[in-house]
Amino acid sequence: MTQLSTLIPLVRERCGGVLEKFALDHLKRAYQKFCAESLYLARSQQFNQGEAARLTIDDDHAFGGVSFVLDANGHELERGLDYNVSVSGEVFITKNTSAFKVFYYITPLFSLPDDFDANDTLISKYADYLADGAASTLMKMPNTQWTEINFSEHYRRNFIDGYRLAYREAINALDEKRPTKPREFY
Structure with missing residues (x-):
């Protein structure tokens, strides 16, 4: 770094x-x-059904938002219908899928060391x-x-x-x- x-x-x-x-x-x-x-600080993370889908955020960074989510078959899920996202960066899936991949981004905190x-x-x-x-x-x-x-x-x-x-x-x-x-x- x-x-x-x-x-x-x-x-x-x-x-x-x-x-x-x-x-x-x-x-x-x-x-x-x-x-x-x-x-620019885009990330992706994969989860299995039933796992707590808490997104990993780097030190001195905050959760920025979710770009999109794919199910196990590679189909894009719809926000609000198939999944929801909390402000802290936790994804809640409402569609039944064995696994899903979240594409998201992070931003630096306001006060950086x-x-x-x-x-x-x-x-x-x-x-x-x-x-x-x-x-x-x-x-x-x-x-x-x-x-x-x-x-x-x-x-x-x-x-x-x-x-x-x-x-x-x-x-x-x-x-x-x-x-x-x-x-x-x-």
Whole structure:
């Protein structure tokens, strides 16, 4: 796992003179927003009938939501009809099936520790976008040597483009595992 502090030099390229503590705090915020908007931290877990279907959540993370659930035959179950999900990440199956697989995502907690281990793949692919997100909020800080409102908007747009790219990647990866529903024509 990679620590967010490794991205501080990228933030300093964008915001000259920023203090390390400020850079790390804004990187943590950018990472949280990036993960929440992109649904990049997707997971899957399989359960057997009768097992308590409590989803595994990583340390310093919270349950984000369920994307879809497949039964033992690989058919997609309908939320509210075949299964329900609690706020804490427990899945309750109402359909009779020998096993089921849950595809879900997690998000980082609001208050992350300074030595937080971030997702390696996300950091290696989207480091510049995360630095842009941190820079966009840092540049809005009043009365600092790095305050620059115009550049802030530029970095904010780059950050949004980054989590949109990551969202598309995450959805495409999920769609490869999701069965296609047959269309009914009348």
